[in-house]
């Protein structure tokens with residue numbers, strides 16, 4: 345059986361539903377194929393200020409403001425000895441009612457909101473449909489083959505397919521375009537604590553990043569149901585030292601490495617589920633090919649220390665949606681149509697990635713850098729808040745006093761068409 349659409353979106357997570365919402369809003373016939381039944385669990389719960397423009401484009405700001413998600417006003421860093429930095433309050437730099445307003449979300453609920461939004465705008469969202477293969481005719485991608493929960497196989501055809509399959513990155517993996525980043529190859533182990541300590545008042549919704557001496561860090565993210573999402577990130581060989589492999593045992597050993605974490609968790613209790621993931625940080629060599637574009641984690645996944653994933657997922661979904669809308673009007677589904685999309689997303693990811701490298705280098709501390717170069721304070725704040733498409737060369741130059749700033753990775757532009765490659 346074959347069905348035809350203007351656009352097919354693989355995956356109904358934030359990036360996929362953002363793309364579909366924009367397309368449906370423009371009146372296009374778009375289908376989202378999602379293998380899970382929502383609401384479903386997902387990690388990635390802390391938003392950053394510059395997620396706001398995408399939420400606004402999707403028409404979701406009023407809903408977010410009325411939601412029970414905990415408002416996040418600040419971020420703080422905690423040394424291994426347990427000393428907390430002065431929290432950075434977003435509203436000291438951005439408008440309190442717009443950019444500075446952000447949230448700690450429960451992904452089962454947040455992703456459901458995004459999916460309902462896509463449906464309400466007219467996208468067809470089909471749950472429990474797994475895409476098995478992205479299909480090609482010659483050099484052009486023409487759709488997907490997918491299986492529903494009863495095992496029925498359907499071919500979906502469209503002039504453009506959007507890979508929003510998250511870290512599964514189905515199109516990129518199928519085509520051998522996925523590129524890892526060996527320096528950021530970390531492992532995360534996490535759980536949820538009920539009744540653990542929260543800071544008072546406006547600090548109650550802060551994200552805390554707490555250091556494990558020279559090795560890694562904890563996240564501590566308060567959520568609205570008296571749960572705290574808490575996890576540790578470090579290299580696998582450090583976390584599993586002395587042969588410890590069990591996620592709970594790994595987690596419990598690391599708690600003792602940071603006094604603030606130990607003290608905050610002492611009055612709470614884990615829900616008993618310990619989760620683990622590896623395969624950190626990768627990029628697709630190309631952002632698009634003829635008839636295909638990649639968004640969100642399926643395009644690139646960056647180490648989550650600065651909580652940039654959802655901002656990048658929603659931003660890429662909105663931008664890709666607008667570009668596909670133009671492509672549909674012009675009937676131009678060539679890879680080259682996504683050149684600007686690839687440039688914008690790659691620039692943003694690279695600016696953030698350079699700060700992630702600096703974060704993991706014990707030779708540099710952002711505080712020391714700002715003390716020597718006070719003009720970097722604003723730049724650092726803007727980049728970490730997700731305003732990633734600006735010229736940060738001054739910031740990266742300053743950090744090179746202490747650390748080696750990585751070169752931009754040569755990834756993220758559209759796959760050159762055969763004719764263009766032959767001419768070149």
Ligand SMILES: Cc1cc2nc3c(=O)[nH]c(=O)nc-3n(C[C@H](O)[C@H](O)[C@H](O)COP(=O)(O)OP(=O)(O)OC[C@H]3O[C@@H](n4cnc5c(N)ncnc54)[C@H](O)[C@@H]3O)c2cc1C
Pocket residue numbers: 354355356357358359360377378379380386387388389390391392473474475476508509510511512514532621639640641642648651652653654655657
């Ligand atoms: C340990 C960890 C901590 C993180 N912390 C944060 C954080 O604090 N803040 C933040 O912003 N980000 C964080 N992230 C990143 C964040 O989780 C992702 O960036 C975000 O979920 C990306 O959204 P997406 O829509 O691209 O992908 P996803 O949210 O993964 O959605 C992809 C969807 O595609 C579906 N799918 C996959 N394959 C198929 C298929 N073959 N057929 C049909 N459907 C398919 C999946 O079921 C899924 O629903 C973290 C990530 C990790 C690993």
